[in-house]
Amino acid sequence: MATVEVTFTPLPVHVRTARLVATAVARRSGVAESLLDEVRLAVGEACSRAVEAHMLHCPEQPIRVSLTDDGERFEVVVTDAVPDAEHGMPTGTVAANGTSAVPAAAPAGFAAVDGEVPLQLPDGVGLAVIAGLADDVRVAPAGSGTSVTMSWKRRSS
């Protein structure tokens, strides 16, 4: 059972709240102070990604953030309701068995930024940032949508 669960309407203004909650729970769960910025940024990236996809495809559906500190790890799961095909999920991030680690050196995709300047960089950039910040990252189907699971080691008590 998650230590804390947050459900929020897919609006950009709520992403900051999710970041703040994740950072507070991580600190309380014994994640090292030096890693808290990484938790904050990674959770923010995952939530931003979910919000943008929801706003396009299912603005009435909430986004779920689950934070768990069982065992030796602090784990955050951000779950959206957007099917993979609508998400533009980079090929290969989800394996046939449903889970797969995101490549640590996922291509940032800046070469694809051409023509009219987009507000958002390609989707792979957010995942690449998450992969660069969390100890472990998994992207998998979850219900009708997708979950991004990130975890960090807790300090030994």
Added chain:
Amino acid sequence: MDLKLAHSNKDGIEIVDVEGEIDVYTAPRLRELLIELVNKKNYQLIVNMEKVEFLDSTGLGVLVGGLKRVRAHDGSLDLVCTQERILKIFRITGLTKVFGIHESVDQAIAARKAEK
């Protein structure tokens, strides 16, 4: 903390001072300011990020967009940043090779003048 933006001209270079958090909610305001400056023919920009407390990939996208716009006019967009937590996201994404990143506004101006 919300986002605070200010800008001023120094030696013909527009300095954009950014304070607070640049994320999916606030980044559009920075994007609008950069577009406004370029539309007013300011093609030499320095974005001072010393007071930025948070930056995500949405913010990076805005900076890359600004860089593309000024480069279309043979201009430049340099950054001022010494905070490790902000620099880390530039390193992860490889953008340290795309932007000139300096330790102070004066250093950024000097570097820009040296390239002219």
